[in-house]
Amino acid sequence: MAQDKPCALISEVGGEGFIQEAVDIMKQHFQIITHQEFLQNPSLSSKIQVVFLWDNKPQIEPSLISSLPALKLIANGGVGIDHLDIAHLKSLGIRVSNTPHVVSNATADMAMGLLLASARRIVEGHLICVDPNTTKFPRTQMGFEVTGSTLGIIGMGHIGFKIAQRGRGFDMKILYHNRNRRSYEDEQAVGAVYFKNKEELLREADFVVLAVNLTPETTGLIGHKELSLMKPTATLVNISRGRVVDQDALVEALQNRTIRAAALDVTYPEPLPRIICQLLLNSRKDFYTIIPACTLLRTRDHPLLHLPNVIITPHSGTDTAATIVKMVQTMVDNGVAAVQGQQIPNEVQP
Structure with a gap:
């Protein structure tokens, strides 16, 4: 990993985290640390200056904030920041940005x-x-x-x-x-x-x-x-x-x-x-008695x-490849500005 780049924390690559193309954009300016890597190597905590937040992951909890003494910015992917206490974070010297307009x-x-x-x-x-x-x-x-x-x-x-x-x-x-x-x-x-x-x-x-x-x-x-x-x-x-x-x-x-x-x-x-019915292989119940029971349980779905x-639809309003790339580039721009002590283009005020 490039040691001369500032460190940024993300949830994961792939899965529910960032697509590889997005991570490649981040790596142009940051040394990327996944949440799992962070948990396995706590010594990285003093190096992390930016958290790139995607779908509210990694979750911004007090324990995470207190373990990141160098944190300067939480760069949120998307416009909505209702999951963040902006005023409290700012009182700790941590800025918050989002990605308006590109979405x-x-x-x-x-x-x-x-x-x-x-x-x-x-x-x-x-x-x-x-x-x-x-x-x-x-x-x-x-x-x-x-x-x-x-x-x-x-x-x-x-x-x-x-x-x-x-x-x-x-x-x-x-x-x-x-x-x-x-x-x-x-x-x-x-x-x-x-x-x-x-x-x-x-x-x-x-x-x-x-x-x-x-x-x-x-x-x-x-x-x-x-x-x-x-x-x-x-x-x-x-x-x-x-x-x-x-x-x-x-x-x-x-x-x-x-x-x-x-x-x-x-x-x-x-x-x-929703209720999820699971048919266990070692179940002694007859298959034809389990299926009607599952049907009855479905009434407990929302x-x-x-x-x-x-x-x-699954909260996919911004989910196009082009928009995600633009969102991540905006997040990176905000992160670079924060690290360099410049005005953050999309800072969210309390």
């Missing part, structure tokens, strides 16, 4: 993909087509028209604006609610109408897309009241964080057809809890896993 296009694409898949029932159609029992296609598989419908965006930051641009391409009427109103020029660019009151937006939108950061103010932003205001033909799309939505209220709304559907790239927790009017 916007991929995340906005995911929002529109979920919207289209739900509206046109693409997943259900696929399952019909690959079902071995299908001999003809039902003509009752009616979807919802996207072109010309009303898109309501809650959270009109960089990602929200990109979603509006895509909605404009489908001739959608764009409504938005945000803490701060966008400029006249921004509104004109996408034909967006500002709603200071989100409840009014919920009443009018055919599709409601959530694109907010998770904060104390946005936790539980969509609950029983908000869902009850939406049209019975409306769809909720969430590409922000699972905790933004009261999931119990969402389950009830979907079951009772208070709203038509939901399309979720995020849930809480991730993945949703209800969202079995509702026909919901699509769930």
Whole structure:
């Protein structure tokens, strides 16, 4: 390993960690130490100046922080930093950065993909087509028209604006609610109408897309009241964080057809809890008694896993090769600035 480079800690290479291409980018400026290597060789702790955080791994716990006396920066992959206590870390002299803007296009694409898949029932159609029992296609598989419908965006930051641009391409009427109103020029660019009151937006939108950061103010932003205001033909799309939505209220709304559907790239927790039946080879139970028991246990899965009017994807809004490379390069740029004592381009303030 190059001894003249500053050291950076990562979770792992491959698996749930960084792809090799991302690690190769890091190695241009840093000596990379995996969490496992760190645990096996604690003497490395005094050398680590940056932690590259990916999918909240390695977990930033007090024990880890206290063991890294030279740590200057936690470089988070992605925009959301709700898993980090920014103020506390800064009080310890540790900065935090994220990767805004570079994730916007991929995340906005995911929002529109979920919207289209739900509206046109693409997943259900696929399952019909690959079902071995299908001999003809039902003509009752009616979807919802996207072109010309009303898109309501809650959270009109960089990602929200990109979603509006895509909605404009489908001739959608764009409504938005945000803490701060966008400029006249921004509104004109996408034909967006500002709603200071989100409840009014919920009443009018055919599709409601959530694109907010998770904060104390946005936790539980969509609950029983908000869902009850939406049209019975409306769809909720969430590409922000699972905790933004009261999931119990969402389950009830979907079951009772208070709203038509939901399309979720995020849930809480991730993945949703489920019962896993394991058939042990040394089990004395008859195979045919175990299978019905497993079927009964499935009822203990999270209800969202079995509702026909919901699509769930594995928090993959930023998961494209090009976006991951851009995210990692941004993380590295932030890390280099921190090590060199320069202004960190994407530092997150408390």
